[in-house]
Amino acid sequence: MTEPEFIEIINDRENNLKNVSLKIPKNQLTVFTGVSGSGKSSIVFDTIAQEAGRQLNSTYDSFTRLYLPHYQRPDVDEVNNLATAIVIDQKPLGGNVRSTLGTVSDINPLLRILFSRFGEPRYGDASNAFSFNDPAGMCPDCEGVGKTYVLKRDVAVDRQKSLAEGAVQLPGHGVNSFYDEVMKATGLFDVNKPLVDYTADEFETLMNGERDVTVVYKGTTFNTTFEGIERQFYRQNLKTGQGSSDGARKKISKFATMVPCPTCHGTRYRPEVLASKIQGNNIADLLALQLNDLQTTLASFTDERMAGLLAGIQERVQGLVDVGLDYLTLTRETTTLSGGESQRVKTVRYLANSLTGLLYILDEPSTWLHPRDVHRLNTLLQKLRDKGNTVLVVEHDPDVIKVADYVVDVGPRAGIHGGEITFTGSYQALLTSETLTGKYLLQQLPVNAHPRQPQDFITSAPSRLHNLQDAVLRVPAGLFTVVTGVAGSGKSTLVDQVFAADHPEAIRLTQRPIRTNSRANPATYLSVMNEIRKLLATANDVSDSLFSYNSKGACPTCGGKGVLELNLSFMENATVECETCHGGRFDPQVLTYQYQGKNIVEILAMTIEEAATFFAGTKVAPKLKQVLNVGLGYLALGQPLNTISGGEGQRLKIAKELNKRGNLYILDEPTTGLHASDTSNLIEIINRLVDRGNTVIVIEHNLDVIRSADWIIDIGPDGGSKGGEVLYEGPVSGLITAPRSVTAQYL
Ligand code: ADP
Ligand code: ADP
Ligand code: ZN
Ligand code: ZN
Secondary structure (H helix, E strand, O other), rough: OOOOOOOOOEEOOOOOOOEEEEEOOOOOOEEEEEEOOOOOOHHHHOOOOOOHHHHHHHOOHHHHOOOOEEEEEEOOOOOOOOOOEEOOOOOOOOOOOOOOOHHHHHHHHHHHHHHHHHHHHOOOHHHOOOOOOOOOEEEEOOOOOOOOEOOOOOHHHHOOOOOOOOEEEEOOOOOOOOOHHHHHHHHOOOOOOOOHHHHHHHHHHHHHEEEEEEEOOOEEEEEEEEHHHHHHHHHOOOOOOOOOOOOHHHHHHHHHEEEEOOOOOOOOOOOOHHHHHEOOOHHHHHHHHHHHHHHHHOOOOOOOHHHHHHHHHHHHHHHHHHOOOOEOOOOOOOHOOOOOHHHHHHHHHHHHHOOOOEEEEEEEOOOOOOHHHHHHHHHHHHHHHHHOEEEEEOOOOOOHHHOEEEEEEEEEHHHHHHOEEEEEEOOOOHHHHOOHHHHHHHHOOOOOOOOOOOEEEEEOOOEEOOOOOOOOOOEEEOOEEEEEEOOOHHHHHHHHHHHHHOOOOEEEEEOOOOOOOOOOOOHHHHOOHHHHHHHHHHOOOOOOOHHOOOOOOOOOOOOOOOOEEOOOOOOEEEEEEEEOOOEEEEEEHHHHHOOOOEOOHHHHHHHHHHHHHOOOOOOOOHHHHHHOOOOOOOOEEOOHHHHHHHHHHHHHHHHHHOOOOOOEEEEOOOOOOOOHHHHHHHHHHHHHHHOOOOEEEOOOHHHHHHHOOEEEEEOOOOOOHHOOEEEEOOHHHHHOOOOOOHHHHHO
């Protein structure tokens, strides 16, 4: 029997899909296109990935299944010929203080072997001695974390006060506490003297002294030891904060700052490890190099016996360089990598293994990539395919769509106006198809020929943070400015960390998805829910808490969840709709109250567009109007926020921020998740904001956004230490001829 050549979906009704049937070629690269909210994720993630996970799980016995992630059956008649699916998403890699780019890319273990065999003088007898996660290799003071807490003495004590007045601010040290009594019993301190008047010696004793004392506390006599405030703090709180809960860490961070470990200077290693070198470099030196410099240094190692090992290391480094991560160092902690960087590291890890016959699913991998680097991503996707895998990608970037073997366009519009397959076939055929995607691929927005002229500038102080080279951001007030540059050039550092720190009044829109729970919906998110409750309460002369399913109004059967969970032991848990409220979540009695002929459940079922008309003249309407402006009028007021698509979330966030009154806006890659037609809307919204006198700064790679700007600030020329300079400031027409700008070449 030959392997079926297609993944086959029959009658898919997941979310907004209208009985979609579809065949997707196996061992090919298929790109899913269509406006945000059209149904791409419903097919790729909610149907294919979900069903692949479920089918895989069902091959295990019911006991094993209890320990596997739970997959619900999607609302589809059949999905055939699936393979094991691997979803490579943009969730940050996470990890802890011990995971670095070097550890997750498996390059550190190879470097450890290199040094254990060839480092001079030799140290240890195993490669573990070169691991900062092993006692044999780790710096004993920071235990291999490279950082330690330093007590903020001026926060820990109020020097204007005496001990009797409660100078010690740390928790558990209040006046008359056990600690306070022990401190007094030492007889070392004048408890009525303000700490500012202590001699240096007295103060040091208070911080780090030690003395055995006998103290009577609440009628009991204790023999104990007084320990200085700082000394006790370090003993009680692990120097490195590892293993502490988030809450504990937050408490600690009020009283202490993290600094590089003074013993190992942040290298994480013991002195013996650092002493062992190859051609003048120790292992920490190599880990601290940017990957492109690491390649050069490794290439200069001449010992023939190293050749095999070096080739293995170089191959892995090259994998990271190939996806445009040459500006990173192996010491970089994975928790500080951006979503896009994390996604590329994950992809490289999958490429490094030799599995074939899998189904890889990627969610907008071009996010965060400069147009210069998109071809690298394409190569990566093609390599995955050529290893004998089926690759499905949800993408808006024209340069990625271009390399697809097969395109599936979902549309024609979003939500209830979408959910159909509008096109399948080759890229060439897509261009001439009657789809929005085809139309937008053929047209690009023109370079802004009439930019607004700058009058005044809002500036930041020169900075050397991360890779910045005394860079200054000069933003023209009242203009639409786009900050450009390749990944790692320093855009976020300059805009988000330096400039925004000086201008806290700015309204900032980041990439982070809306934080939400199953009870949040557009009505709660846009803060119109309270207003709606009040209108209902006033019209019926009852309490407004009745109209909350988190409160008095909750359905008594399901407690406001709308569903009941069935716990079937040894079988998968299942949820069923609540019979009392039929999923409406409210106490049926609440539904007898109406406002202009509608009860609360009927109101929450309205689309935002309908609601904007229905609530005309109330405080609700203006807040909903912004949502219409971002093209989300089709969402229901009560749709749970954890079910809206990424692009919809992004625009809902924009609408909410636009409701706030500010005059300086910072948007970090707002086109993420947006189709070209959505991007045109976004540009219109920005221009409207600017017309009202606001200053808007956008970090973007999207060429349509760049071309539409009044003013461009280009950072570069390259990533990491080869970037960090402002290369060009001025109207977009001038950027095209800017000599060292990489961005210019792509306009
Ligand atoms: P895309 O990936 O094309 O941006 P999605 O497939 O995520 O779109 O969403 C398609 C439509 O279905 C959107 O309008 C979205 O709000 C809606 N939707 C997604 N999940 C749910 C759900 N669990 N319940 C109701 N509507 C949903
Ligand atoms: P861009 O926004 O242009 O992609 P970034 O400002 O994020 O670039 O990064 C600029 C440089 O600073 C890069 O070399 C990056 O690795 C480094 N960098 C960014 N964030 C951190 C961090 N938290 N710790 C150490 N280095 C960082
Ligand atoms: Zn150390
Ligand atoms: Zn119920």
